[in-house]
Amino acid sequence: xxxxxxxxxxxxxxxxxxxxxxxxxxxxxxxxxxxxxxxREGYMISGHEQExxxxxxxxxxxxxxxxxxxxxxxxxxxxxxxxxxxxxxxxSGTKIARANLDLVDELKALYLEGNLxxxxxxxxSSNRVHDxxxxxxxxxxxxxxxxxxxx
Numbered sequence: 001x002x003x004x005x006x007x008x009x010x011x012x013x014x015x016x017x018x019x020x021x022x023x024x025x026x027x028x029x030x031x032x033x034x035x036x037x038x039x040r041e042g043y044m045i046s047g048h049e050q051e052x053x054x055x056x057x058x059x060x061x062x063x064x065x066x067x068x069x070x071x072x073x074x075x076x077x078x079x080x081x082x083x084x085x086x087x088x089x090x091x092s093g094t095k096i097a098r099a100n101l102d103l104v105d106e107l108k109a110l111y112l113e114g115n116l117x118x119x120x121x122x123x124x125s126s127n128r129v130h131d132x133x134x135x136x137x138x139x140x141x142x143x144x145x146x147x148x149x150x151x
Contacts (some may be wrong), residue, residue, distance in 0.1 A: 017057025027140025030065030
């Protein structure tokens with residue numbers, strides 16, 4: 001069993017998604033940060049899809065990041081930092097989701113367990129940590145776009 005230590009009592013997850021705007025290729029990224037947002041300890045996960053939307057990539061970043069953290073640190077409290085008001089609103093229930101219900105329902109179930117909290121950050125606003133995640137999500141989007149263009 002994983003032992004909780006001071007470093008894993010409360011973790012930060014910084015997330016972002018990227019796409020062309022409409023339906024098409026997209027990328028996502030999630031950065032886990034230990035201790036504080038000024039910490040250099042953590043790890044990045046990312047990926048891309050050929051046919052997706054920006055909202056789906058934003059949700060995917062959060063869901064993949066949360067699941068990765070809970071797998072390594074069961075029961076840890078996670079502060080999720082995102083520039084997506086859509087994600088915050090559909091997961092917290094202040095807005096009704098009409099799409100991406102598979103991802104929304106899974107995230108809502110995790111949210112209702114009480115170990116997740118959301119903080120909104122303005123995108124592209126010189127937030128060093130979020131800008132790094134945004135850059136990685138954009139690189140994933142470009143990978144998906146290049147792969148799609150080849151086929």
